[in-house]
Amino acid sequence: MYTAPFEYRRADTVEQAIGWLANDPENSKVLAGGHSLLPLMKLVLAQPQVLIDIGRITALKGIRIEGDDVQIGAFTTYREIVESPEVNEFCPLLAQAAQTVGDVQVRNRGTIGGSLCHADPQADMPAAVLALDAELLIEGPSGQRTQSIDGFFLAPFITSLAPGEILTAVKIPKLPAGAHTTYLKRPHPASGYPLVGVGIWLTVHDQVIDNGHIGITGIADLPFRARHLEDFLKGRLLDAATIAQAGPLAADDANLDDDPYKKNLLQVYVTRALSQFGESFAAKGLNGKS
Numbered sequence: 001m002y003t004a005p006f007e008y009r010r011a012d013t014v015e016q017a018i019g020w021l022a023n024d025p026e027n028s029k030v031l032a033g034g035h036s037l038l039p040l041m042k043l044v045l046a047q048p049q050v051l052i053d054i055g056r057i058t059a060l061k062g063i064r065i066e067g068d069d070v071q072i073g074a075f076t077t078y079r080e081i082v083e084s085p086e087v088n089e090f091c092p093l094l095a096q097a098a099q100t101v102g103d104v105q106v107r108n109r110g111t112i113g114g115s116l117c118h119a120d121p122q123a124d125m126p127a128a129v130l131a132l133d134a135e136l137l138i139e140g141p142s143g144q145r146t147q148s149i150d151g152f153f154l155a156p157f158i159t160s161l162a163p164g165e166i167l168t169a170v171k172i173p174k175l176p177a178g179a180h181t182t183y184l185k186r187p188h189p190a191s192g193y194p195l196v197g198v199g200i201w202l203t204v205h206d207q208v209i210d211n212g213h214i215g216i217t218g219i220a221d222l223p224f225r226a227r228h229l230e231d232f233l234k235g236r237l238l239d240a241a242t243i244a245q246a247g248p249l250a251a252d253d254a255n256l257d258d259d260p261y262k263k264n265l266l267q268v269y270v271t272r273a274l275s276q277f278g279e280s281f282a283a284k285g286l287n288g289k290s
C-alpha cells in the first residue's frame with residue numbers, strides 16, 4: 001500500500017510547527033511516532049497534503065517534576081514513560097498502562113501525545129490519563145491554553161483540539177502518598193488493542209477505601225471515568241462483599257445496555273482489577289494499610 005503524495009517538513013520549534021500548520025490547517029497533519037497516522041495514510045483513510053514532523057522539537061520531549069505535577073512532553077514515548085523514575089514514583093498507573101501497549105517497536109516509537117490526539121476509543125493510555133486527572137497543555141495560532149482530559153475526547157477519533165493546535169505536554173498531579181495502582185486489560189487476540197482496559201488508583205487506610213479514581217477504555221465509544229463506582233467505593237471496606245457489588249456499577253457511566261457481552265466483560269475486568277488490590281495486600285502482608 002502506498003500513501004497519496006504529500007510534502008514532508010521537519011519542525012525545529014513548536015512555533016515553527018504552528019506557523020506551518022496555520023498555512024493550511026485542514027490539509028496538514030502533525031507527525032509524531034507515526035504508528036497510527038502512517039497506517040491510516042497507507043490505507044488511504046487519511047490524505048494530508050503536508051506532514052509536519054515534531055520529532056526533533058526538544059521542548060516536546062521529556063518528563064520532569066513541576067511542583068505537585070509530573071509534566072510529560074507530548075513527544076515522550078511509551079518506553080520513556082515505562083522507564084521513568086518520576087512516573088514510577090508519582091503516577092505508576094501511567095507506566096503500567098504504557099507497558100501493555102503493542103510490542104517493543106510500538107513502545108519505542110509511539111508517543112503519549114500521539115495516542116491522546118489520535119483518540120482511538122480502543123487505546124490504552126486514556127484509561128490511565130483519565131483516572132489520573134491529567135491537564136493538557138495546548139498551543140495554537142491564538143496562543144496557549146490548558147484543557148482538562150475530561151472533555152478532551154469528543155467522539156471516536158475526534159478531540160477538542162482546534163485545527164492548527166498542537167498538544168505540547170500532559171500534566172499529571174502526583175498521586176497521594178501510599179496510593180495503590182493497577183491497569184488491567186483484555187487484549188484483542190489479533191491486534192493487542194484493549195477490548196477493555198481498566199485503570200485504577202486507590203488510597204486505603206485500615207482496609208477502608210478513602211479515595212480513588214477509575215478510568216475505562218476500549219469498551220464504549222469514548223473512554224470514561226466510572227464516577228458512580230468511585231462514589232460507591234469511598235468509605236467502604238476493600239473486601240469480597242464490596243468488590244462483588246462494585247463490578248456491575250462500572251457500566252453506569254457508559255451506555256452498554258444494548259450490548260450484554262461488553263457489559264459483562266467490563267464487570268468481570270473491574271472485579272478482577274479490584275481483586276488484585278486485595279491479593280497484593282495479602283501477599284505483602286499489608287492488611288490493607290498504606
Ligand SMILES: Cc1cc2nc3c(=O)[nH]c(=O)nc-3n(C[C@H](O)[C@H](O)[C@H](O)COP(=O)(O)OP(=O)(O)OC[C@H]3O[C@@H](n4cnc5c(N)ncnc54)[C@H](O)[C@@H]3O)c2cc1C
Binds near residue numbers: 113115
Ligand atoms: C502494531 C501496532 C500495535 C499497536 N497496539 C496498540 C495497543 O495495544 N494499544 C494502544 O493504545 N495503541 C496501540 N497502537 C497505536 C500506537 O499506540 C500509536 O503509536 C499511537 O496511537 C499514536 O502515537 P504516535 O506517536 O505514533 O502518533 P502518530 O501516528 O504520529 O499521530 C497520531 C495522530 O495524532 C496527531 N498528533 C500526534 N501528536 C500530536 C500532537 N502533539 N499534537 C497534535 N496532534 C498530534 C497526528 O496528527 C495524528 O492525527 C499500536 C500501533 C501499532 C502500529
